[in-house]
Amino acid sequence: MNSFKSSSELARNTFGFPSTITLQNYITVITEDNFFKYLFNSLFITLVGVFFLLLLSAMVAYGISRYEFKRKEVVSTYFLIGMMFPVQLCVMPLFVILRNMQLLNTMTGVILLYIAGMSFPVFTLTKFFRNIPASIEESARLDGASEFRIFFSIIIPICKPVLATLGLINGIRIWNDFYIPMVFLSDSNKRTLMLSVYKYMSDFVRNWDLTFAAVVLTLIPILILYFLCSSQIVEGITDGTVKE
16 A cells, blocks of 8 residues: 555655555656666566576485485485575575685575575485386386486476475565665675665665555566465465474
8 A cells, every 4th residue: 555655645654545645655666766677687587597506406305215325314314404594594604615616696596595505405306216116217227218307207206286385385485575685695786686675675765665666566567476386385285294
């Protein structure tokens, strides 16, 4: 409601319905700011990050669930431990690493940080892969299929519900993330939509009318995706966390 109010009306009528609905806040955010540039940055980081996060997580989880190798339990525990520590605890080492790799203030560096958050997807997919009968893969091997062919042509199609669920969960997390872009992206041209919302607020001036409009515009894409695919979330979480 507040996004449709003028600045003066918002100050005197914060919690009521707008007396006059105005779209000027939305027009200002879209036309007088680099809204579509920020939208592209957010979409690029989210889509690329989620794609490679799911791909690498699926490959790691498949290796853990299907193959026997030394230190297998150590590898599994390593990913589980990763779920216990937030990124805020290691921001300084990450800052130094990206600086030494010349990836600081780049979308590539930010995407790599998101891809590194593989703990929860690996845990969920490992549980799911262990419930797939091994006879399916054995039959494919007898027909001459390679390990990569089995993985991409048989295993990946089977786990589409779980991948869709993990894609939505991590997509929402990356899209809504504020901390990592704020720390590792100082270039205004690489700003995400979440950072653009913060831009309307400062210590001295608070453009609440524009802030509310920017927040609504930022939420619309991820809400549409969520409601279109919400049925996949319950199905995927149920399939991916069956107790053995």
